[in-house]
Amino acid sequence: MPTELQPRAPSTPQIARANDGISLSDVSRAYRDQRGASVQALASVSLHADHGELLAVVGPSGCGKTTLLELICGLQSPDRGVLQCSPAALMPQRDLLLPWLSALDNAALALRIAGLPRAEARARAAELFAELGLEGFEAAHPHELSGGMRQRVAFLRTLLSGKPVLCLDEPFGALDAITRAEMQAWLGRALEREPRTVVLVTHDVEEAIVLADRVAVLSPRPGRLRAEIEVDLPRPRSRTDAAVIALRERALSALGLGAAAGQEMGMRTGMDSGTAAGMGSAP
Numbered sequence: 041m042p043t044e045l046q047p048r049a050p051s052t053p054q055i056a057r058a059n060d061g062i063s064l065s066d067v068s069r070a071y072r073d074q075r076g077a078s079v080q081a082l083a084s085v086s087l088h089a090d091h092g093e094l095l096a097v098v099g100p101s102g103c104g105k106t107t108l109l110e111l112i113c114g115l116q117s118p119d120r121g122v123l124q125c126s127p128a129a130l131m132p133q134r135d136l137l138l139p140w141l142s143a144l145d146n147a148a149l150a151l152r153i154a155g156l157p158r159a160e161a162r163a164r165a166a167e168l169f170a171e172l173g174l175e176g177f178e179a180a181h182p183h184e185l186s187g188g189m190r191q192r193v194a195f196l197r198t199l200l201s202g203k204p205v206l207c208l209d210e211p212f213g214a215l216d217a218i219t220r221a222e223m224q225a226w227l228g229r230a231l232e233r234e235p236r237t238v239v240l241v242t243h244d245v246e247e248a249i250v251l252a253d254r255v256a257v258l259s260p261r262p263g264r265l266r267a268e269i270e271v272d273l274p275r276p277r278s279r280t281d282a283a284v285i286a287l288r289e290r291a292l293s294a295l296g297l298g299a300a301a302g303q304e305m306g307m308r309t310g311m312d313s314g315t316a317a318g319m320g321s322a323p
């Protein structure tokens with residue numbers, strides 16, 4: 041379902057590209073802290089993802105990853121540079137479910153906002169509940185769900201928005217290792233069935249390599265593009281494949297990290313304990 045690109049930039053008029061992807065050219069964004077000092081979050085970032093591509097973004101905490109997603113979703117504007125993007129849905133880093141709605145109504149929220157009658161919206165969301173291991177919890181409210189379950193409901197809500205671009209901010213961050221691996225596999229299958237352009241922010245370098253077509257590695261704040269790693273490997277990918285391991289090493293070295301240093305800085309390297317059985321990184 042092709043949609044028109046919506047160019048966004050503070051000052052410069054832009055020309056839209058004809059696809060359902062995203063394109064950032066020389067994009068910078070600074071904030072003011074409480075004392076009025078400038079905090080440069082992103083500096084001159086150029087990135088693109090074509091329709092149906094999954095772009096993973098990795099980088100240390102505070103390097104501007106959430107800022108990048110909010111720019112792509114139009115929640116903020118760049119200070120400099122050019123950003124072009126089709127309509128994008130954000131799965132925020134914190135799940136932000138509405139506490140007064142059931143899990144099913146939370147998942148169906150974007151469909152309701154898009155104008156679907158309640159029964160139809162709930163039916164479409166319900167179809168995916170079982171696949172995400174949420175069956176039986178349709179009527180539960182967010183406070184009755186585990187952190188991982190809340191994250192899955194939020195993920196479902198983003199997917200069901202029907203937007204051509206999905207921005208996922210650490211979507212599997214709160215999940216245990218087994219559920220995390222299951223959700224990664226599920227995401228891969230869902231995108232095969234229904235291709236979207238996805239920007240996936242993750243601390244898990246191995247997750248990035250297993251899922252992405254390309255991995256953008258950002259520097260510490262201000263986030264600059266340090267490397268873009270093409271992942272031209274057949275799917276489904278196994279985290280124990282030699283080619284996956286080799287690319288993971290490349291990403292880690294672009295981050296300036298050995299595996300041990302990565303763990304110290306809170307980056308998941310895929311070399312943590314618990315990965316030997318291919319269950320994914322330890323939480």
Ligand SMILES: Nc1ncnc2c1ncn2[C@@H]1O[C@H](COP(=O)(O)OP(=O)(O)OP(=O)(O)O)[C@@H](O)[C@H]1O
Pocket residue numbers: 071072073079080081100101102103104105106107108133261
């Ligand atoms: N609304 C804001 N006002 C002021 N500073 C902000 C604001 N939002 C983010 N920042 C600052 O911008 C920088 C980048 O923040 P951002 O949330 O984009 O990082 P991140 O890479 O997503 O970090 P994490 O991995 O911890 O989620 C940080 O230094 C942060 O303190």
Ligand SMILES: [Mg+2]
Pocket residue numbers: 105106107133209
């Ligand atoms: Mg963040």
